[in-house]
Amino acid sequence: MSISKTADGIYKLTTNMEGILFEGIWEMPHGVALNSYVVRGEKTAIIDGFCGWDGVPETFFKMLDEMEVDFEKLDYVIINHIEPDHSGWIDEIKALKPDVEIICTKAAENLLKAFYGEIGRIRTVRDDDVVDLGGGRRLIFYCIPNVHWPDAMVTFDEQSGALFTCDAFGSFGLVEGEGYDEALSPDKRVFYEREAVRYYANIIATFSPFVKRAIEKCEKLPIKIIAPGHGIVWRKDPEKIIEDYRQYASYASTPARREVVLIWGSMYGMTQLAVKRIIETVEKSNVVFKVHQVPETSWGTVLASVLTATGVILAMPTYENKMFPPMAAVLDEIGKKKIQDRIAFRTGSYGWSGGAERELEAICDRHQINWQFLPSVEFKGKPSEEELDIIEKSVIKMIKEIDRLFTEKTID
Ligand SMILES: Cc1cc2nc3c(=O)[nH]c(=O)nc-3n(C[C@H](O)[C@H](O)[C@H](O)COP(=O)(O)O)c2cc1C
Ligand SMILES: [Fe+2]
Ligand SMILES: [Fe+2]
Structure with a gap:
């Protein structure tokens, strides 16, 4: 003392x-x-x-x-x-x-x-x-x-x-x-x-x-x-x-900073192939970019990045008909913290039934998360080149949307 x-x-x-x-x-x-x-x-x-x-x-x-x-x-x-x-x-x-x-x-x-x-x-x-x-x-x-x-x-x-x-x-x-x-x-x-x-x-x-x-x-x-x-x-x-x-x-209730956070998890590296493309794409822009893998990164660190980001990219596979569990836990916590008004995009791999996307919808409903989601891109097993291109386009669209928001803010 x-x-x-x-x-x-x-x-x-x-x-x-x-x-x-x-x-x-x-x-x-x-x-x-x-x-x-x-x-x-x-x-x-x-x-x-x-x-x-x-x-x-x-x-x-x-x-x-x-x-x-x-x-x-x-x-x-x-x-x-x-x-x-x-x-x-x-x-x-x-x-x-x-x-x-x-x-x-x-x-x-x-x-x-x-x-x-x-x-x-x-x-x-x-x-x-x-x-x-x-x-x-x-x-x-x-x-x-x-x-x-x-x-x-x-x-x-x-x-x-x-x-x-x-x-x-x-x-x-x-x-x-x-x-x-x-x-x-x-x-x-x-x-x-x-x-x-x-x-x-x-x-x-x-x-x-x-x-x-x-x-x-x-x-x-x-x-x-x-x-x-x-x-x-x-x-x-x-x-x-x-x-x-x-x-x-x-x-907590409006777009935050000109920042993008990528939260991702992967068991066998299939979703990680999409993650690699996402990272390459965001790094070509000049937004502040934070990348967190779950469960390796603690909830607290992820939450701190989500609070200041305007764009949130989620990448995770399906696991036992649901979302990769550590990602579901983190998203649940983000929902409880009532962090709203983000521009978001989700991608991830599945094997046969899928289920991660359904759980994402359930989590958003449960916490009344009002994020504006771009259409998700789910792929079976490994992502094809076409699928990776769609993912890249979605990320570019997100960054443009963020840029538009912040240009409007500057003009204000
Ligand atoms: C334990 C386990 C459970 C899984 N459960 C499902 C499932 O219920 N439905 C499904 O479509 N795929 C399921 N899969 C398949 C994965 O979603 C698929 O292997 C995916 O490519 C994994 O992506 P990743 O390498 O990024 O982890 C499961 C895989 C594992 C290892
Ligand atoms: Fe205290
Ligand atoms: Fe306290």
């Missing part, structure tokens, strides 16, 4: 975590950082987290000393969102300081009781409610339901302009150094942008309509610092991460 000063009277506690699957599902090739905060007025509040604390009281007191916090004045624990990555330490703090008051939304109170049982004093808050820490320091709360659970809220510190946002505006990626945006090199900026896309696609994408509402609400505040529960703190340019999130939320 590292402690750094975020603003006058505000400290950030950061813990890097790696080698785990987030939510037990999502691979994090570059780990994740968990942040919590301490805000000092005459009284002190802890906001989110404390994950890196080992639960030993001496460590806790040492941390408080480092932040010049008087234990007696530690009056509040603010829980913006109760998911255990932000609240897993609550029993230990309550054991040390039973009279501490927990501040959270009504929805969080219900969840806290379900997850931790009776945990003592709780004050529930709504939009515009205030906790006065004294010394001119007031914290104001705003609910942002479903970013990421129904209980979520943000906490605004009037004095510094810091908005503590928990899961909103977060990113994956371990944090080196103190983890503030002004210290990021251009390379690191690109790195955290990619990690923010991966985090958004994997954790937040399903809730994009709620993200839009949360942004509208937060934007009315005079924000000077965005202090999330995951990743980098934005204090030089808080507008940057807000704008990025606005874009990610829009990518």
Whole structure:
């Protein structure tokens, strides 16, 4: 755990975590950082987290000393969102300081009781409610339901302009150094942008309509610092991460970037012959192109690419009257994340009955996927030269369609 000063009277506690699957599902090739905060007025509040604390009281007191916090004045624990990555330490703090008051939304109170049982004093808050820490320091709360659970809220510190946002505006990626945006090199900026896309696609994408509402609400505040529960703190340019999130939320329901993603799987190399032609064709264009084989590539990586792509090419064979199973699993997950408005094309091999195409239709129906599909090209066994030519033409058509969309966007 590292402690750094975020603003006058505000400290950030950061813990890097790696080698785990987030939510037990999502691979994090570059780990994740968990942040919590301490805000000092005459009284002190802890906001989110404390994950890196080992639960030993001496460590806790040492941390408080480092932040010049008087234990007696530690009056509040603010829980913006109760998911255990932000609240897993609550029993230990309550054991040390039973009279501490927990501040959270009504929805969080219900969840806290379900997850931790009776945990003592709780004050529930709504939009515009205030906790006065004294010394001119007031914290104001705003609910942002479903970013990421129904209980979520943000906490605004009037004095510094810091908005503590928990899961909103977060990113994956371990944090080196103190983890503030002004210290990021251009390379690191690109790195955290990619990690923010991966985090958004994997954790937040399903809730994009709620993200839009949360942004509208937060934007009315005079924000000077965005202090999330995951990743980098934005204090030089808080507008940057807000704008990025606005874009990610829009990518879930409109054409995204001038990008094409090819997701493919093949057992004996028949579908792979089509994949080879697809790759050669797309590489002749200048769209950004990502290629992922399943099951070799994790769902999380595929989802991150689908979030930013406008064109999605699917290539997989039939397997036991259905779709090649790892592809069906990935598509199901894309459907659940409600990523809409893509231009898509599917190809693949079959032996006798086919079935992959039927399952694709079933998955699209199940999740009401509204993608605009070009006619699929299925081939028996190995693709013929004619079939490969039709596949090539379909891919060219997709790229032209994407180009048309983006030229129109530029003219706008
Ligand atoms: C385990 C297994 C199950 C299959 N089930 C079907 C099937 O139900 N219907 C069908 O038309 N082809 C089926 N096939 C045939 C494949 O779809 C066919 O071999 C195809 O060419 C495989 O393409 P690939 O080499 O790209 O994996 C099956 C193949 C395997 C290995
Ligand atoms: Fe969460
Ligand atoms: Fe979280």
